[in-house]
Amino acid sequence: MVESRYLGGEYRDADDGTDVGAEYFAGRWDTPEGVIAIVFPCDGMPDARSLLDVHTDTAVLVVVEHFYAFDGPQLQAVDRERPELVYHPWWSDLAAHVGGPVPWWPSALRRRAHLTAWAPGAAPVPVDVATYPSWEPLYELARQEPEGSPVRRACFTIGHRIATSEAEHASWEMENLRSWSQGPGDSMVHPAVPNVSDPGAGELTTDAVVGAGLAELCGRTDDLAVECLENVSAWSSEDLPYGGTFQVTRSDVTRVAAEWINRLRDVPPTALHRVWAETYDTVGTFVDPVTGSPVVAVKGRFAFRRVSEITYIGRAPKRLPEGTVLKEVILDDPIWVRTDDGVLYPAPVMDAPGLSWGYDGSGPLTLAQCVGRLLDDGGAHAVTYGDGGKDEPGLGEYFRIKHKRGTRLTRHDLVRARSGG
Structure with a gap:
C-alpha cells in the first residue's frame, strides 16, 4: 500500500450552483499521484467527467455507482490528464492507490452528518436509515399526537415498516458483499450499520387501527399531514381508506360518468385533496357523498389537449357497503x-x-x-x-x-x- 492522507470530505446539494445536478458526498485522499476523490451519490447520479470541473484540485475522480460489477458496486473513474477516457477500476486497485480499504455505504446510510464526520480507521457507528418514501415525517407527527391515539399509532406503524424494510436491505447489501467470493474483501470497509433503536417500536398496532388512523389523517388540513400522506401513498396505498385512483375528463364523458360528476359536493380541501392539488392546477375540491372519497378538479391534466380542459380525479372504493347486491x-x-x-x-x-x-x-x-x-x-x-x-x-x-x-x-x-x- 502507498502512503496517503485523508483530507476529509464534502457534501454537496444538487442545487449547489454547478452543472452536476446531483446530491453527493466526495471523500478526498492526498496520494503520491495527487488528490483522489471518491464520490458517493446520495440523490441522482453525477458524471465523473463533469465533477472534474467542480473539484479542480483533483487528479483522479471516482464515482461509486449503484449497480454492481464483478467485484462490487461499479466504479466510474476519470483522470484529469485524460478526461475523455472513462474507465472502471477494481476495488482492490482503488484501495492500493489510497493506501487502505475504501469505505462503502449502502444508499440508506449516506447521511450528511455521518459522511462528513467519518475518518479512516473509525469504528462502525449506527446510522438512521435514509429512505424514500421517508419515515421521518410520520414519526414527527406521531410524537405530536396523544399516546394511544389511532393517528399516532398508525404513523409509528407505517414509519416503522418503511425504516425496517430499508434497514434490512442495507444490512443484506453489506453482508452480501462480505460473503461474495469475488467481492471486494479487505479492499472495502463498512463505516456504518443501520440504527435498530426505534422509539416507535412499542406503539405498533393492527391494520384496523392503522386504517382508522389514516382515515382521520386524510381529513386534516395541516402541512405535516399532507407530507405524511404523500409518503404513505408512495409506500403503499393499501392502508388508505380508499382504493385506486381514477379520472374523468369533462369533455369526454359518458352519461354514467356525468351522473357521478353531478352528485359531487364542494368541500374545503383536506390533506388528501392537497396531495393531488399540489401536483396539478386545481380548480375545485369535492367529495363523493356516496363513497366519501375526495375528488379534485384540475385543468390541463393531459399534454397536447386544451389547457382549459377539466379533469376530475377521484378514488374508487375498496369495497361496496355490506349487503349490497x-x-x-x-x-x-x-x-x-x-x-x-x-x-x-x-x-x-x-x-x-x-x-x-x-x-x-x-x-x-x-x-x-x-x-x-x-x-x-x-x-x-x-x-x-x-x-x-x-x-x-x-x-x-x-x-x-x-x-x-x-x-x-x-x-x-x-x-x-x-x-x-
Whole structure:
C-alpha cells in the first residue's frame, strides 16, 4: 500500500450552483499521484467527467455507482490528464492507490452528518436509515399526537415498516458483499450499520387501527399531514381508506360518468385533496357523498389537449357497503357498477391490478375476478395481488370481447357469461 492522507470530505446539494445536478458526498485522499476523490451519490447520479470541473484540485475522480460489477458496486473513474477516457477500476486497485480499504455505504446510510464526520480507521457507528418514501415525517407527527391515539399509532406503524424494510436491505447489501467470493474483501470497509433503536417500536398496532388512523389523517388540513400522506401513498396505498385512483375528463364523458360528476359536493380541501392539488392546477375540491372519497378538479391534466380542459380525479372504493347486491356493470373508464337500490359506484379496485376489457391480458381477467366476487357478495373487497382469488374463465372470455364503451351488462348477462352461456 502507498502512503496517503485523508483530507476529509464534502457534501454537496444538487442545487449547489454547478452543472452536476446531483446530491453527493466526495471523500478526498492526498496520494503520491495527487488528490483522489471518491464520490458517493446520495440523490441522482453525477458524471465523473463533469465533477472534474467542480473539484479542480483533483487528479483522479471516482464515482461509486449503484449497480454492481464483478467485484462490487461499479466504479466510474476519470483522470484529469485524460478526461475523455472513462474507465472502471477494481476495488482492490482503488484501495492500493489510497493506501487502505475504501469505505462503502449502502444508499440508506449516506447521511450528511455521518459522511462528513467519518475518518479512516473509525469504528462502525449506527446510522438512521435514509429512505424514500421517508419515515421521518410520520414519526414527527406521531410524537405530536396523544399516546394511544389511532393517528399516532398508525404513523409509528407505517414509519416503522418503511425504516425496517430499508434497514434490512442495507444490512443484506453489506453482508452480501462480505460473503461474495469475488467481492471486494479487505479492499472495502463498512463505516456504518443501520440504527435498530426505534422509539416507535412499542406503539405498533393492527391494520384496523392503522386504517382508522389514516382515515382521520386524510381529513386534516395541516402541512405535516399532507407530507405524511404523500409518503404513505408512495409506500403503499393499501392502508388508505380508499382504493385506486381514477379520472374523468369533462369533455369526454359518458352519461354514467356525468351522473357521478353531478352528485359531487364542494368541500374545503383536506390533506388528501392537497396531495393531488399540489401536483396539478386545481380548480375545485369535492367529495363523493356516496363513497366519501375526495375528488379534485384540475385543468390541463393531459399534454397536447386544451389547457382549459377539466379533469376530475377521484378514488374508487375498496369495497361496496355490506349487503349490497350487484345490478349491472357499465364498461367505461373507470368501470362503474350499480347496485339493486339504484346507487352508482366506481367499481372496487386498487391502484393495481387494474380493471379493463377488450383485449387478451390481465385487465379483463382482473375485471372478471372483481365481477365474480360482486355476484357472490356485493360487499367483497377489490382484487389485490396474491389474494388467492378464484379464476373466472367464463367472465374472462366475456371481458376479452371489444364491447362498446358505455355498454351496460345486467346481472342476468353476467351470470350467463359466467356459466359460459
